[in-house]
Amino acid sequence: xxxxxxxxxxxxxxxxxxxxxxxxxxxxxxxxxxxxxxxxxxxxxxxxxxxxxxxxxxxxxxxxxxxxxxxxxxxxxxxxxxxxxxxxxxxxxxxxxxxxxxxxxxxxxxxxxxxxxxxxxxxxxxxxxxxxxxxxxxxxxxxxxxxxxxxxxxxxxxxxxxxxxxxxxxxxxxxxxxxxxxxxxxxxxxxxxxxxxxxxxxxxxxxxxxxxxxxxxxxxxxxxxxxxxxxxxxxxxxxxxxxxxxxxxxxxxxxxxxxxxxxxxxxxxxxxxxxxxxxxxxxxxxxxxxxxxxxxxxxxxxxxxxxxxxxxxxxxxxxxxxxxxxxxxxxxxxxxxxxxxxxxxxxxxxxxxxxxxxxxxxxxxxxxxxxxxxxx
Amino acid sequence: xxxxxxxxxxxxxxxxxxxxxxxxxxxxxxxxxxxxxxxxxxxxxxxxxxxxxxxxxxxxxxxxxxxxxxxxxxxxxxxxxxxxxxxxxxxxxxxxxxxxxxxxxxxxxxxxxxxxxxxxxxxxxxxxxxxxxxxxxxxxxxxxxxxxxxxxxxxxxxxxxxxxxxxxxxxxxxxxxxxxxxxxxxxxxxxxxxxxxxxxxxxxxxxxxxxxxxxxxxxxxxxxxxxxxxxxxxxxxxxxxxxxxxxxxxxxxxxxxxxxxxxxxxxxxxxxxxxxxxxxxxxxxxxxxxxxxxxxxxxxxxxxxxxxxxxxxxxxxxxxxxxxxxxxxxxxxxx
Numbered sequence: 001x002x003x004x005x006x007x008x009x010x011x012x013x014x015x016x017x018x019x020x021x022x023x024x025x026x027x028x029x030x031x032x033x034x035x036x037x038x039x040x041x042x043x044x045x046x047x048x049x050x051x052x053x054x055x056x057x058x059x060x061x062x063x064x065x066x067x068x069x070x071x072x073x074x075x076x077x078x079x080x081x082x083x084x085x086x087x088x089x090x091x092x093x094x095x096x097x098x099x100x101x102x103x104x105x106x107x108x109x110x111x112x113x114x115x116x117x118x119x120x121x122x123x124x125x126x127x128x129x130x131x132x133x134x135x136x137x138x139x140x141x142x143x144x145x146x147x148x149x150x151x152x153x154x155x156x157x158x159x160x161x162x163x164x165x166x167x168x169x170x171x172x173x174x175x176x177x178x179x180x181x182x183x184x185x186x187x188x189x190x191x192x193x194x195x196x197x198x199x200x201x202x203x204x205x206x207x208x209x210x211x212x213x214x215x216x217x218x219x220x221x222x223x224x225x226x227x228x229x230x231x232x233x234x235x236x237x238x239x240x241x242x243x244x245x246x247x248x249x250x251x252x253x254x255x256x257x258x259x260x261x262x263x264x265x266x267x268x269x270x271x272x273x274x275x276x277x278x279x280x281x282x283x284x285x286x287x288x289x290x291x292x293x294x295x296x297x298x299x300x301x302x303x304x305x306x307x308x309x310x311x312x313x314x315x316x317x318x319x320x321x322x323x324x325x326x327x328x329x330x331x332x333x334x335x336x337x338x339x340x341x342x343x344x345x346x347x348x349x350x351x352x353x354x355x356x357x358x359x360x361x362x363x364x365x366x367x368x369x370x371x372x373x374x375x376x
Numbered sequence: 377x378x379x380x381x382x383x384x385x386x387x388x389x390x391x392x393x394x395x396x397x398x399x400x401x402x403x404x405x406x407x408x409x410x411x412x413x414x415x416x417x418x419x420x421x422x423x424x425x426x427x428x429x430x431x432x433x434x435x436x437x438x439x440x441x442x443x444x445x446x447x448x449x450x451x452x453x454x455x456x457x458x459x460x461x462x463x464x465x466x467x468x469x470x471x472x473x474x475x476x477x478x479x480x481x482x483x484x485x486x487x488x489x490x491x492x493x494x495x496x497x498x499x500x501x502x503x504x505x506x507x508x509x510x511x512x513x514x515x516x517x518x519x520x521x522x523x524x525x526x527x528x529x530x531x532x533x534x535x536x537x538x539x540x541x542x543x544x545x546x547x548x549x550x551x552x553x554x555x556x557x558x559x560x561x562x563x564x565x566x567x568x569x570x571x572x573x574x575x576x577x578x579x580x581x582x583x584x585x586x587x588x589x590x591x592x593x594x595x596x597x598x599x600x601x602x603x604x605x606x607x608x609x610x611x612x613x614x615x616x617x618x619x620x621x622x623x624x625x626x627x628x629x630x631x632x633x634x635x636x637x638x639x640x641x642x643x644x645x646x647x648x649x650x651x652x653x654x655x656x657x658x659x660x661x662x663x664x665x666x667x668x669x670x671x672x673x674x675x676x677x678x679x680x681x682x683x684x685x686x687x688x689x690x691x692x693x694x695x696x697x698x699x700x701x702x703x704x705x706x707x708x709x710x711x
Contacts, residue, residue, distance in 0.1 A: 044381060224460075231457045232538045239379030281428055342382055342450035345443055349385035356436055357392055364429040 008290075011283075015290045018270070029259055030299055036252050037303025037351050038310070039245060044343050045311040046319055047238040052338050054230045057168050058223055062095075062195035063204050065221045066211060076190040081215060088196075088210055090203035096191035098180050102146055102173070107135050113146070113173045115180035123179045126155035131170030133160045146173075148183045155179070241319070242350070249354060257358040271366050272374030284367035292359055296352045304347070312337050382451040383533050389444045390526040396437045400430045401519040404512035413504050427508070431496055434515070438489030445482040448529075449629055458538040465629035474532035481525040486648075487655055488518050494656035498676070502668035565706070568613035571606040576692050579603045579654070583685045586661070587678055596681060597658025603688065604651040607695070611643060615695050618702035623709070642694050650687035657681045 019026050068077040082094050099114040111132065121127070126144050138144060138157055146153045161169040181188065198204045201224075208220040271284055310316060407423055452465035452475070462468050469475035492514055499507040563571070578599040586596050612628050619631050619639045631640035657680035664673045 040381075228458050228460075228538065231455075235380035235458075238381055239384060242381045242384055243379070281425070285428065285432060340450070341446065342454050345447040345450060346382045346385045348443065349389050349440075349447065350381070353389065353392070353440060357396070360432055360436065361429065364432060368425040368428060 008286075011287050012290050012294070015287050015294060018287075019291060019294065022267075025259065025264075026295070029256070030295060030302075032252060032255060033295065033299035033351070033355070034303040034306070036248060037300050037347065038306045039248070040242065040350050041304045041307030041343075041347055042310050042316060042319055043238055043241045043245075044347060045307055045337075045339070046316045047234050048340075048343060049311065049338050051231060051234045054234070055227060058227055058230075061223055061226075063198040063201070063223050064196040064208060064211075066194040066196065066215075066218050067221065068193075068218050070217070076186060076192065077194055077218070079189045079191060081218070082194060084215060085211065086214065088207055090198050090200055090207055091196050092199050093197045094194060095196075096194050098177055098186070099192050100180075100184055102148065104147075109135070110171065111146075111173045112171050113175060113180065113183075115175055115177040117177065119174060121158065121174065121176040121179075123176050123182075124155055125158040125176070127159045127161060127174040128157055129161045129169040129172040130163050130166050132173065133157075144173075146183060149185060153179070153183055249350065253354045253358045256355050257362060268366065268369070268374045271369070272371040275371040275374075281367045285363060288359075288363040288367065292356060292363075296355055300347075300352060303351075308337070380451075380455075382447060382454070386444055386447060386451065387530060387533065389440055389447075390522075390529055393437045393440060393444075394522055394526045396433050397515075397519050397522045400433055401516055403430055404515045407512055408509060411508060424505075427505075430515075431500075434489070434496070435493060438486065438493060441482065441485050441489055445479075445486060448479065448482060449632070453629060453633070455538075464627050466627045472532060472535045474528050474535065478525065478529045478532050481521060481528060485518065485521050485525060487652060488514075488521065490652035491655050491659045492518065494660050494680075498660045498663065498669055498672055501672035502666070504668050506666045506668050507663060563609050563613040565614040568606075568610040572610040572695070573692075575599060575603040575606040576688065579688050580685065583654075583681050583688075586657075586681050590661075590664070590674075590678075593658045593661025593677060593681075595658075596661075596684075597655050600651050600654025600658070600684065600688075603654075604647065607643075607647050607691065610695070614706075615643070615698060617706065618699045618704050621702055621704040623704065623706060639698055643691060643698070646687045646691040646694065650684045650691060653680050653684035653687065657684060 066077070066081075068075050068081070077096070079096055082096060085094065095117070097114070099112065102111045102113050103109075104111060119127070128138065128144060132144075133139070136144075138160075140157050140159060142157050144155045144157050146155070155175060161172060161174075175183075180186070186192075196207065198207055204222055204224065208222060211218065211220050274284065274287075275281075310318065403426055407427075410419060411423060412420060449465055452468040455468050456462045456464050459467060459471055462471065469479060492511065495507055495511050495514065499505055499511055579596070579602075582592055582596040582599045585592050608628065611631075612626050616626055616628060616631055617623060619636050629640070630636065631643070632638065633640075657677050660673055660680070661677040663669055664677075
C-alpha cells in the first residue's frame with residue numbers, strides 16, 4: 001500500500017513539473033476550464049439560493065388565498081363572502097385583504113400598496129419599504145406622494161420597514177384602509193382577496209375543495225402550489241441557462257480534445273523518451289490521468305470559489321437580470337450561502353466528466369505509440 | 377419534461393456511458409472473433425493496445441455510474457417539492473412506473489461494473505491475458521443493461537409532469553389529481569431482523585471458510601448479495617424507523633439528509649463497499665486454477681474477503697447502534 005502511494009506521489013510530482021514546463025498552454029487551458037466552471041456554478045448557486053429564499057419567505061404566507069373570478073379575470077371580492085364560506089373545519093382564521101399596485105412614472109417603478117388591518121395608521125400616515133426610501137431619498141417624517149385618479153395624495157412617513165425583510169418589502173407601501181379606498185376608489189365592503197390560515201397542512205387541500213363547492217366563482221390558491229411552481233420555474237430557468245451554455249461547453253470539449261493531453265511534437269517526444277527508458281503504456285496513462293485530475297480539480301475549485309464570491313458577495317451581477325426577474329426597485333439583499341451534494345454532482349457532470357471523456361482517446365493514442373516512431 | 381440541470385446532467389451521463397460501452401462492445405465483438413495471443417500479427421498488437429483504452433473507458437464509465445446513482449437520489453430528493461403528495465425521494469420515484477426500475481438498474485450496473493473491474497485487474501496480472509474472453513463476454517452482457525438504463529431513465533424524466541399552478545384554475549386541478557404514493561411498503565420487522573442477521577451469519581461463515589480453506593469464493597459472493605438485499609429490506613422495514621424515531625416513516629432516502637445526522641451514509645457506504653468487495657472476491661477466486669494468475673488470486677482474493685468481512689461487520693454494528701441509541705421503542709407493539 002505504502003509502495004503504491006509512494007509511486008503515485010512520484011508520478012504526481014513528475015506530472016506537476018511537466019505541466020509547469022509548458023506554462024502558457026496549461027494556464028490557458030486552466031483559465032478556460034475555470035471560466036466554464038465559474039459560469040455554471042454561478043447560475044447554480046444563485047438559483048439555488050433564490051429557491052431557498054422563496055421557500056423561507058413563503059413559510060410566512062397564508063396557506064390559502066381566495067380570489068374571486070369574473071369572466072375568468074381576477075375581480076374584487078365582497079366582504080360577505082367570509083360569511084358565505086361559513087365555518088370550515090380546520091380553518092383557524094379568515095381575513096379579507098386590501099392591496100394593489102401603483103406605478104410611479106418618476107422612478108419608473110411599481111409600488112405594492114397594502115392596507116393592513118393590524119396596524120394603526122391615520123389616514124395621512126404611511127410606512128414604506130427600504131427600497132423606496134433609498135430610491136427617492138426619504139426619511140421618517142418626510143412626505144411621500146401617491147398620484148391616482150387625477151389627484152395627488154400626500155402622506156407622512158411614519159416608519160421605514162426593516163432591512164432584513166427587504167427581498168419582500170422593498171417596494172411595499174402601507175397605508176390605512178380608509179386612505180386606500182379613497183385613492184383606489186374601491187367601495188366599502190369590497191376587498192382584493194381573502195386569506196385563510198389552516199393549521200394542519202394535510203387539511204389544506206380538503207378545505208380548498210370545500211370552498212370551491214360552496215363558492216363556485218372563487219379560486220383558491222394554495223401556498224404549497226405557489227412553492228411548487230416557484231420550484232419548477234427556478235429549475236426551469238436554470239435549465240434554460242444551462243442549455244444556452246451547452247454551446248460554450250461543447251466548444252470547451254473540442255478545445256480539450258485538441259489541447260489537453262498534448263500531442264504537440266515536444267510532448268510526443270517526451271512520451272517517446274519515457275517509454276524508451278522503460279515506462280509502460282499503463283504508466284503513461286496514469287501520468288496523464290494525474291495531469292487531468294490536477295487540472296480538473298484546480299479549475300473546479302477555482303471556478304467554484306470565484307462563483308461563490310460572485311454570487312454571495314457581489315449579488316451575482318452577471319446573471320441577476322436573467323434569473324431573478326425584472327423590477328426597477330431592486331432589493332438589496334445578501335443571499336444565504338447554500339451548497340449541497342446535488343449541485344456539486346451536477347456540476348461535476350457538466351464540467352469534469354466531459355473533459356475526461358474528451359481526453360481519454362487522445363491520451364490513449366499518445367500512450368500506446370511506439371517510442372521509436374515518435375522520436376524518429 | 378423538466379428542464380432542470382440535474383436531469384440534464386443525468387441524461388447526458390447516461391447517454392455518454394451508453395456511447396462508451398457501445399464503443400467497447402463493438403471492440404469486444406472484434407476481439408472475441410480475432411484474438412489470438414500466440415499470433416504476432418499487427419492486428420493482434422493493435423487489439424492488445426486497444427484493451428488499454430477499453431479498460432480506461434470502462435473504469436471511468438463505472439465510476440460515473442456510481443456518481444450518477446448518487447445524483448439520481450439527490451435529484452429525486454430535491455424534486456419532492458414539485459409533486460403533490462411527494463414528501464421525499466420515494467414519492468418522486470413513484471411519480472411514474474419508470475422511477476424504481478431506473479434506480480435498480482443503476483445499482484445492478486454498479487455492481488456488475490465492480491465485477492468487471494476486478495476481473496480486468498486480475499487479467500492484467502497474468503502475462504497471457506487468461507480472462508480476456510470472459511471479460512469481454514461479460515462486457516457484452518452489461519451493455520444491454522446500460523442501454524436499457526438510458527431508455528428507462530429518459531422515459532422516467534420525459535413522463536414527469538410537475539403540478540404547477542395553471543393560470544385558469546389554481547388548485548382545482550390538483551384537487552382532482554390524485555397525489556403520488558409517498559411511502560414504500562415494507563417487510564414485517566421480525567422477518568427483516570431474521571433475514572438481516574441470518575444472511576449476516578451466512579456471510580461471516582462463508583467468508584471465514586474461504587479464508588481458512590481457500591474454497592467457496594462463489595458462495596461468499598452469493599451470500600454477500602443476499603446480505604445486501606436483506607440489509608436494504610431491513611433498512612426499509614425497521615432500521616429507518618429508529619433513525620427517524622417515527623413508527624410509520626419507512627423511506628430509505630431521507631436518512632441521507634442532514635436532519636437525521638446523515639445516518640444513511642454510515643449505513644450505505646459500508647454496505648455498498650462490502651457488497652462490491654464480496655462480489656469482486658468471489659469473481660476472482662474462481663480462476664485459481666489458471667497458472668498465470670494463480671499467485672495473484674492467492675494474494676488478492678483473501679485480502680478482498682477480509683476487507684469485505686470488516687465492512688459487513690461495521691455495517692451490522694452501525695445498524696444495531698442506530699436502533700440501540702434511538703428514543704423510539706417498538707418492542708411492545710411488534711412483540
